[in-house]
Amino acid sequence: MGQSWDVKRLAGTLGAEVTGIRLAEIGAEETDAVKALLSQHKVLLFPDQHLSPDEHVALGQKFGELEGAHPNLAKPGMPSPHIFELKATEGGIADEWHTDLTFTEHPPLMSILNMVACPEAGGDTMWTDLIAAYNDLSEPMQEMLDGLTALHDARPHGNRDAMAIHPVVRVHPTTGEKALYVNEHFTRRIVEMNPFESEALLAFLTRWVQNPRFTVRLHWTEGAIGMWDNRVTQHFVINDFIGERVIQRVTVLGDDPQGAGAPRWRPWTERATISATSHWDAQLYRFLRDRDSKQAAE
Numbered sequence: 001m002g003q004s005w006d007v008k009r010l011a012g013t014l015g016a017e018v019t020g021i022r023l024a025e026i027g028a029e030e031t032d033a034v035k036a037l038l039s040q041h042k043v044l045l046f047p048d049q050h051l052s053p054d055e056h057v058a059l060g061q062k063f064g065e066l067e068g069a070h071p072n073l074a075k076p077g078m079p080s081p082h083i084f085e086l087k088a089t090e091g092g093i094a095d096e097w098h099t100d101l102t103f104t105e106h107p108p109l110m111s112i113l114n115m116v117a118c119p120e121a122g123g124d125t126m127w128t129d130l131i132a133a134y135n136d137l138s139e140p141m142q143e144m145l146d147g148l149t150a151l152h153d154a155r156p157h158g159n160r161d162a163m164a165i166h167p168v169v170r171v172h173p174t175t176g177e178k179a180l181y182v183n184e185h186f187t188r189r190i191v192e193m194n195p196f197e198s199e200a201l202l203a204f205l206t207r208w209v210q211n212p213r214f215t216v217r218l219h220w221t222e223g224a225i226g227m228w229d230n231r232v233t234q235h236f237v238i239n240d241f242i243g244e245r246v247i248q249r250v251t252v253l254g255d256d257p258q259g260a261g262a263p264r265w266r267p268w269t270e271r272a273t274i275s276a277t278s279h280w281d282a283q284l285y286r287f288l289r290d291r292d293s294k295q296a297a298e
């Protein structure tokens with residue numbers, strides 16, 4: 001790590017502020033040091049960076065291949081196809097807890113956010129540590145969750161047909177730690193449970209991860225860079241401000257989410273009988289049918 005860097009933890013479980021570093025100028029060795037800090041702290045804040053769009057994209061490329069335009073919410077006129085801009089005045093306030101894009105097969109590995117314009121007060125972002133949230137569950141709950149999967153969709157983006165199934169407990173590929181991988185924004189259904197069990201369990205889990213003791217809250221200043229490991233965190237923008245808030249984000253393409261083990265039970269829809277409650281299963285049934293017919297055609 002660079003000799004002059006100062007790393008200050010921002011909460012008990014996750015988050016650190018790094019100063020004494022100029023992100024526009026880091027080489028391979030320093031990039032590796034930032035990656036190690038990100039694995040350890042999961043969320044990093046670098047104040048006073050003031051990166052140009054080109055520098056922002058170049059920084060992202062040091063961490064992996066970047067995503068192109070957002071799958072559902074892309075806008076024209078961006079300085080680079082890799083930059084996704086969110087403006088509060090155009091509805092860009094992500095005030096529901098989520099891991100980014102979990103309705104895709106390969107949700108992003110990490111994102112790097114450039115704070116372009118801040119409101120006078122408010123507009124902080126919170127993150128929650130999904131590894132800490134998993135570790136604080138009881139052993140019987142952990143053991144059950146290890147064998148489950150969940151269906152995610154892009155309903156908040158107006159696209160219910162964009163769906164993916166992921167393990168409920170995801171293993172971090174670098175650290176081997178287990179993280180609770182369901183979120184209130186995109187996760188719709190526990191695949192192996194009946195719809196009423198699924199609803200109750202998801203309500204509990206998505207609320208559990210919001211416990212303040214798993215979280216950190218970042219206060220933004222213009223020119224700050226924030227980065228987070230999207231595999232083991234969720235985030236939430238606090239919608240408490242008046243005025244403009246503009247962020248630009250680059251996103252590193254994700255890997256294949258690995259579970260703690262193979263799913264231990266078959267999907268509920270394979271054993272459900274047709275009844276008046278079957279409409280609750282329609283989305284899951286449709287996803288599995290389409291996936292199976294696609295696999296059969298391959």
Ligand SMILES: [Fe+2]
Nearest residue numbers: 094098100235
């Ligand atoms: Fe987000």
